[in-house]
Amino acid sequence: MTLPPIHRDPLRQTLDQSDRATVSMAAAGDEFAEMLAGTLALPSGQAFAPVDVRPPVMHDDGLSPRHNMPTVAEPAHEIRPLAARTTRAYETTATQLPSASMPTGDLATQVAMYQEDQLLAHPGGDAYFLNDHVMGSLAAVYRPDADRSLFENRIGKDLDDVGANLLNLLKDICEGSEFTYVAEDGSLQEGKRGGLVSTVQRLGEDLLSGLTFGAYMPDGEQPPEGFVDSVAHFFKKIFYEVVVKDALVGVPQSVINIGKDAAFAAINLLQVVPDATIGHFEWGRTLTTTIFDNGQVAVDYLTDIVPGGPAWLRVHAADRGNGLGAPILYNLNTPEMGLADPRWATVRNTPFRKTIETVGSLLGDAAAGLLISSHLPSASSDQRTP
Secondary structure, three states: OOOOOOOOOOOOOOOOOOOOOOOOOHHHHHHHHHHHHOOOOOOOOOOOOOEOOOOOOOOOOOOOOOOOOOOOOOOOOOOOOOOOOOOOHHHHOOOOOHHHHOOOOOHHHHHHHHHHHHHHHOOOOOOEOOOOOEOOEOOOOEOOOOOOOOHHHHHHHHHHHHHHHHHHHHHHHOOOOEEEEEOOOOOEEEEEOOOHHHHHHHHHHHHHHHHOOOOOOOOOOOOOOHHHHHHHHHHHHHHHHHHHHHHHHHHHHHHHHHHHHHHHHHHHHHOHHHHHOHHHOHHHHHHHHHHHHHHHHHHHHHHHHOOOOHHHHHHOOOOOOOOOOOOOHHHHOOOOOOOOOHHHOOOOOOHHHHHHHHHHHHHHHHHHHHHHHHOOOOOOOOOOOO
16 A cells, blocks of 8 residues: 655744634634635634643744644734754654654554554543643653553553543533644644534524624624625624534534543443453553554544544545645645644644545545435335325
């Protein structure tokens, strides 16, 4: 299998250090929703920019390429090009993830990076302690040398992951849960997903704002001025933000996140059994970690590629800039990191990730098409009754 080459964009974009806001996975849906709506609509108030949890690593040019993404609440300013780099900044990361010491571009390295990204996103990995922040830093969450020979350590870790995923489930029902990802400078950052209740609330606010032609406006949004702007506001709110962004993109993403949390909590609870039995032996601990860590990665992958999932959105996204990036091809040609686009802000989009997500998403499209067509009445069937 030939993997697509890594394209490195010499014109990576960044913002001044003062432009920071809360990360929201709903913003990725906003970007894709614009493509679905067929127009470059005005951005919503959902901001998307990394939140610093440790000091940024500064490069020679004094810029940190991934710490500050353009927010969608206001236009980007002082966007400056970065010089092309021949190596990834996170190859010398202080987090000491396995991929940091592996050969650049190697398939095994790309697989390791994908596994790391997935295990950092949700509690459950045996070497990933996502709830342990040391002095406000996420640097210590990956601890492969943690002592798992003790019964209480193994069972305690499993039950802690169960509780963390159940807590995330409650958060994703309401305002959204937090997650961890690898930034381009090698640091671990925190982001936040969009919750179901907050998405439905936003849908109601957008609907009310549209029906009142802007007489009611959600917090942080500017009301329309004049008759023409009010009419345009009505169509934008009702047919774009309510139907596409909130109903077709936001709600499904929130439901998928809730399903993930429940699935991971069940996996972590199931792991208690082997950890309490064969976990007394080193071979048993190794076998259990391999099976359950890989199982969690597999579940995360399958829920990413379903229609409406984050991987599915990236695969079907188009370039909004010059209009030349068609869906599927645009994702395949994105750089591994450094793309100033919130849809790719929290993933390391290696050729391996692009390949498996593209193939899986297209197969999901085909399966969905077959499912729909199987429930449609056949044109050749006789619908008459005696």
